[in-house]
Amino acid sequence: MTTTSHVLAEIDRRTDDLIRLTADLVGFDTTVRGAAAEPARDEADLQEYVAGRLRAAGATVDVFTPKPGDLPVSPQTPPGLGFDGRPQLIARFPGTGGAGARSLLFNGHIDVVSAEPRREWTSDPFRAEVRDGRLYGRGTCDMKGGIAAAVVVAEALAALGIRLPGDLLINTVTDEEWNGAGTLASVGYGVRADAAVVPEPTDLDVVVAQRGILGGTVTVAGRPGHAEYPPGDWRTGGAVNAIEKTMPVLTALRRLREQWAEDPAHAHPLLPPPAIVPTTIKGGEWWVTYPASCEVALDVTYLPVQADGGGWASRVRHDIERAVREACADDGWLTANPPRFTWDTELPPAEVPSTHPLVRALTASATAVGRTPRLLGEPSWTDAATLTRLGGTPAVCIGPTATRPDGSPTLHTIDEYIEISDLVATAKALALAALDMTAPAAAAP
Incomplete structure (x- = not known):
């Protein structure tokens, strides 16, 4: 043998x-x-x-x-x-x-x-x-x-x-x-x-x-007030619904995900396209109060070609934050109170x-x-x-x-x-x- x-x-x-x-x-x-x-x-x-x-x-x-x-x-x-x-x-x-x-x-x-x-x-x-x-x-x-x-x-x-x-x-x-x-x-x-x-x-x-993974949270600010009263004008202290203000952020993330999927530069013969997936959402303090904040956890997967020179996701983070910032440009509240990103787990x-x-x-x-x-x-x-x-x-x-x-x-x-x-x-x-x-x-x- x-x-x-x-x-x-x-x-x-x-x-x-x-x-x-x-x-x-x-x-x-x-x-x-x-x-x-x-x-x-x-x-x-x-x-x-x-x-x-x-x-x-x-x-x-x-x-x-x-x-x-x-x-x-x-x-x-x-x-x-x-x-x-x-x-x-x-x-x-x-x-x-x-x-x-x-x-x-x-x-x-x-x-x-x-x-x-x-x-x-x-x-x-x-x-x-x-x-x-x-x-x-x-x-x-x-x-x-x-x-x-x-x-x-x-x-x-x-x-x-x-x-x-x-x-x-x-x-x-x-x-x-x-x-x-x-x-x-x-x-x-x-x-x-x-x-x-x-x-x-x-x-x-x-x-x-294998794809890299980036975990993070985007937090959208609101302003509390009694939900059963008209909110008033935010510029003079009126309430702002943080959950509703999160909608353009989610739309921007979805559109960026679609752009990535359609971009030939992001095609890989063995890997799925990069993606941004909202995985949890937390908002509000009381059922009759306009929510003062809304947090969305994100699971981001990205390709080797998207990594920066060190193999990490700095360019991916930049693209995500820019897409959200541009989507909020026409909203006065979100321009004055831009969504805040916190990035944590990152795997190359x-x-x-x-x-x-x-x-x-x-x-x-x-x-x-x-x-x-x-x-x-x-x-x-x-x-x-x-x-x-x-x-x-x-x-x-x-x-x-x-x-x-x-x-x-x-x-x-x-x-x-x-x-x-x-x-x-x-x-x-x-x-x-x-x-x-x-x-x-x-x-x-």
């Missing part, structure tokens, strides 16, 4: 262990925090569990807790963000070395979205259950199954006595579902490789591009060329395990962007199926699940990619 055959057979032999490991990881409640001060859950216990397995397989493991201020300065996270109870993990299986050997990083986030409403689940979301060839539980698909696959690959290689030419690294992180702080902290800690794979759910397609877009050796290796490995991989873009965002943009590590995603037979997503849903066949296929694809990518690059003809 060839080395490849031995590795694939070893992963098949470890299928039950792969299922158990995924189930074990699901059993740790690592629901993502919604605010900086929210207490930790089971993140530290999960990281120590993974660390123990990787150490037993021969890795050098570092479980570290970033301190406030350790993160690279960027718009991704709030200043002074702490990680008490939320450590990060980096494990290294050293390669044999030699000229041209390349290191490969597997990166995965241990946090999961809320399982609420838990009463609607068929089974306990934190006690994984096998039914009809699927493993159900919060995080099975997104993305504890992918982490388990990476760990089992490393264990399988070690059990077979295979040392790759280049280093194999495994990086498990927190906070991806919030703002990517864990991978950002890992980058600040010095985590680097020649290439990285993030085994997010992708239907075993290879995701090479990224793209890895389709000709990159990692893309070729993953395409070949997915094909070898019986899939027909496509090159795709990610409409949302993953930690691959942080690694690519800020970590000097070109990163792409490949992982298990993320859709039900009807096309609806399995991730972030009630009764989230992963197909067991996909779990095994993901591990095999990662193993083949590791064998390929860590070898010295072939000389150019």
